[in-house]
Amino acid sequence: MVIVGAGVTGLVSAVRCALAGHQVTVLERGAVPDPGSTSFDQHRALRTVNPTDPEATRRLAETHHRWLELEHLLCGSAPRAGFYRRVGVLTGWPAAKAAAAVAVGADAGLPVEVVAPDAYPHLRFPEGGAVLREPHAGVLLADRVLWAAAGWLRRHPAVRLRPWCPVSSVDADSGRVTLADDTVEEGDLVLVACGPWSSALVDTPTVTYRQTMVYLRAPDEVARWWDTAPSAGRIGTRGDAWMLPSGDGTLVKVSSSTACRQVSGVDDEDDEDEHVWSARILAAQPLTDMDRYTVVAVKRCHYAVDTHTAGAHLAQVGPAVWARAASGGDGFRTAPFVADHIVGALSRSQPPLTTTGRNPR
Ligand SMILES: Cc1cc2nc3c(=O)[nH]c(=O)nc-3n(C[C@H](O)[C@H](O)[C@H](O)COP(=O)(O)OP(=O)(O)OC[C@H]3O[C@@H](n4cnc5c(N)ncnc54)[C@H](O)[C@@H]3O)c2cc1C
Numbered sequence: 001m002v003i004v005g006a007g008v009t010g011l012v013s014a015v016r017c018a019l020a021g022h023q024v025t026v027l028e029r030g031a032v033p034d035p036g037s038t039s040f041d042q043h044r045a046l047r048t049v050n051p052t053d054p055e056a057t058r059r060l061a062e063t064h065h066r067w068l069e070l071e072h073l074l075c076g077s078a079p080r081a082g083f084y085r086r087v088g089v090l091t092g093w094p095a096a097k098a099a100a101a102v103a104v105g106a107d108a109g110l111p112v113e114v115v116a117p118d119a120y121p122h123l124r125f126p127e128g129g130a131v132l133r134e135p136h137a138g139v140l141l142a143d144r145v146l147w148a149a150a151g152w153l154r155r156h157p158a159v160r161l162r163p164w165c166p167v168s169s170v171d172a173d174s175g176r177v178t179l180a181d182d183t184v185e186e187g188d189l190v191l192v193a194c195g196p197w198s199s200a201l202v203d204t205p206t207v208t209y210r211q212t213m214v215y216l217r218a219p220d221e222v223a224r225w226w227d228t229a230p231s232a233g234r235i236g237t238r239g240d241a242w243m244l245p246s247g248d249g250t251l252v253k254v255s256s257s258t259a260c261r262q263v264s265g266v267d268d269e270d271d272e273d274e275h276v277w278s279a280r281i282l283a284a285q286p287l288t289d290m291d292r293y294t295v296v297a298v299k300r301c302h303y304a305v306d307t308h309t310a311g312a313h314l315a316q317v318g319p320a321v322w323a324r325a326a327s328g329g330d331g332f333r334t335a336p337f338v339a340d341h342i343v344g345a346l347s348r349s350q351p352p353l354t355t356t357g358r359n360p361r
Contacts, residue, residue: 001025001346002177002187004167004201006032007039008142008335009193009324011149012070014159016339019073022346023158025185027177029166033146038195038301040143042215042250044332045231045242047089047137049110051101061108064136066336074148083144085247089137090120092234098130111135122222123232124288126239139231139244142332167194170201172318189346190321193338196266196302198325202317205307206326208266212259212277212300215251216293226252232286241286251296256284266302274298303329314338316345 001017003010006028014024026032033040046067048060064086071082093101098114105112115133117125125131153159166180170192177185192202199206218226229245241256259277264270278298282290305326306313312328322345324331324338 001189001191001342002027002185003191003193004170004177005037005193005195005198006034006146006150006161006163007037007193007195008145008332009039009195009327009338010191011146011153012335013191013193013339013342014153015070015074015149016336016343017346018153018156018159020343020346021158022343024153025160025187026153026162027165027167027179027185028161028163030163032150032161032163033143034163037146038303038327039146039332041213041299041301042141042143042253043085043139043244044142045089045137045233045244046084046140046333047091047134047231047233049101049105049108049112049132049134049137051091051093051097051104051132054104054107057104057108057110060334061110063333063336067140067333070145070336074145074152080248083141083148084138085141086136086138087228087245087247088230089134090115090123090230090232090235091132091134092125092232092239093130093132095128095130098132101132105134120229120232122218122225122229122288123235123243124237124285125235126237129239133230137231139247140332141248141250167201170321172202172321175318175320188320189342191342192317192321192323192325193327194325195327195331196304198304198323199265202321202323202325204315204317204323204325206304207307207310208263208268208302208304209260209329210263210268210271210300210302211255212274212281212298213253213255214278214281214295215253215297215299216287217296218246218252219292236284236286238284241281241284243286252287252293254281254286256281256286258284263302274300303327303331305329314341
């Protein structure tokens with residue numbers, strides 16, 4: 001099979017397909033992993049309880065287990081070698097709905113507890129709300145996931161990793177993948193996993209969002225508290241901010257829904273300066289004593305959602321071509337489920353389970 005794009009979707013799918021006995025070629029326009037990909041960041045949150053969606057919560061209950069399995073496969077069991085920090089996730093929630101949210105977790109077999117905001121003195125929660133804690137959830141060290149997967153794939157005899165190979169077109173009907181140098185790759189199945197750049201290759205209508213993130217260094221006197229702090233969402237004075245904690249060498253990262261805006265594409269420069277957006281994030285006050293934190297970096301990042309549903313999906317765009325053009329705002333943690341789907345699709349396709357590289361000229 002051929003995978004276009006070596007972000008979390010492409011790499012985790014490649015691992016899963018290789019484990020299932022398939023031959024896999026991964027084409028990536030940059031390095032593998034590519035620091036410019038959406039997936040390449042210090043961390044991504046992994047939480048599974050959605051108090052407003054019991055069905056999705058039940059479906060995603062397996063997520064923790066799947067990432068622990070992947071961690072064991074890719075990193076072994078040496079202490080501190082892994083990438084899943086199970087530090088828990090907090091969510092600010094209206095007090096009147098807290099009991100219902102706990103029930104949603106219990107129904108899916110996921111513990112959720114109501115905790116006192118005072119127990120987390122460096123986080124600011126909206127006045128008068130409840131705080132829910134999902135203790136089994138946590139943070140995926142995203143760039144480490146990518147490095148570990150790339151290393152594993154490089155050593156696997158059935159996998160060809162091809163960095164610096166931009167793809168210029170994918171024919172949805174025939175499954176022909178044409179590279180910028182006019183060479184062609186073909187396989188029994190093609191997965192287009194180019195994140196917010198996918199719409200250049202496949203015709204699946206998506207909307208692109210840009211989000212600014214601010215990376216902070218905590219003052220020395222509270223640095224140790226941050227080492228084991230949980231991730232948190234719906235924080236700040238209005239409950240529209242989120243935070244990922246430092247720990248394992250990362251910085252504290254904050255953002256807010258006020259810094260998430262629709263753009264015409266990744267290259268859209270008709271936008272305000274990143275410093276304006278970062279000022280809005282800091283004004284949302286996700287942390288107490290914001291002034292004591294040092295801004296180390298400001299970065300923007302993009303994700304795409306389906307135009308009609310505003311959600312994420314894996315779409316079949318041709319007889320043997322699949323695309324995760326709409327990977328969504330939770331596309332990192334759900335990547336193992338995409339990989340399952342692709343293995344399922346491959347096992348239904350009939351021989352041969354191989355890929356070929358050739359030049360049509
Ligand atoms: C600010 C922000 C916060 C987020 N937070 C979370 C979170 O907490 N939890 C969570 O689960 N998800 C989160 N997400 C979403 C998640 O990061 C993405 O859904 C996910 O990383 C997408 O991965 P991907 O592999 O599909 O795409 P990408 O990581 O973008 O990878 C696509 C790859 O394709 C390559 N490529 C592009 N075009 C071509 C081409 N023509 N030829 C060859 N290669 C090509 C790119 O170089 C890149 O390496 C967040 C997203 C953003 C923007």
